[in-house]
Amino acid sequence: MSDAIQLFVPKIRVDETLEAIRGPLEQGWTGLGNLTIDIEKAWNEYSGFSHSHFLNSNTSGLHLALEVFKRKLGWQDNDQIITTPLTFVSSNHAILYSNLQPVFADVDEYLCLDPDSVEQQITSKTRAVMFVGIGGNAGQYRRIRELCDKHGLILILDAAHMAGTRVNGKHIGHDAECTIFSFQAVKNLPTADSGMICFQDAELDEYVRQLSWLGINKDTYARTQSKGAYKWKYEVDELGYKYHGNSVMAAMALVALKYLDEDNARRRELASRYRALLADHSDKIRVVPTAPDCESSQHLIQVRVAKRDEVLAALNDAGVYPGVHYRDNTLYSLYRFGHGHTPKSLLASDEIISLPLHMFLSDEDVDRVGAALINAVATVGA
């Protein structure tokens, strides 16, 4: 049998990355500062965001986003956040970390939150919507934004898959109150673990920097005393977290960012090849569409089939190892309370397959996966 084809293989530019990490190692400055500031500037320049703060993960960022709004806007425990069940559990865990209540709305054909379903879930206790752009897809993000404006809700964008996604030529997320990216090892801008949180508001950006560093407020002391020799006499007026990024991860991210557009373009090329191969089989293998006007990062290419688990087993037999993004979170006991209200997500959760998509795949590999999928579907009678 030919070589196994995996879902993801991160492409790290090893020599260039080692060279970039050499600086912080030799200077003995591997923590916060220096390169973490460089990656924030580089990310602003790349994406057009005005305030970006580098973190140790996207999960930390989702938690910080909710804490920032909860504390600044006076949200109460158990206030409601409308969210999607079809996501990595981080999106929903973050809501629970902040003692807020996840309320699940259903998904649309893009596997993103359906604005009509979101609107039905709005109550007097709703404070925000957590939107997840699955696989880099913008879905009906614009309508969600309009809905949030209409009802005075905060929009938080979990953009873990969306580094480099553009809508009408502009990077996604500028009009969300907060957008959070993941630079985890198997995301499309891979480091080992890190992320970026982007607020529209300069004051909230200032505040999140304090919360990501244990609540330490250097500025308060500087304002009252401003004596350089007493730098250790900072003020702590908030319970913060240890969530900021470090210079080794920043060095990795600075290198990866240089290749992000090039890599995403290749992902889209591979995805188009899959779409062309599968076009004649659309009755049995439905490729999840990308929203119009969306130039997706194409972190994922997803298809839907009947008898999904059997199809997956047949693909494994053929040496192809796809993934599933995601199991509807209400199938987990932790989120059981939300089960039964999201039929489209539950159905998708049984049908979806993420096909292998990464920078080491050749066109021939894609042809082989496509043929294996068509064959698997025929064999199991899906």
Ligand SMILES: *Cc1c(COP(=O)(O)O)cnc(C)c1O
């Ligand atoms: C990966 C992922 C996260 C978490 O990102 P980390 O950087 O690993 O914390 C959150 N949401 C989604 C949709 C993800 O895929």
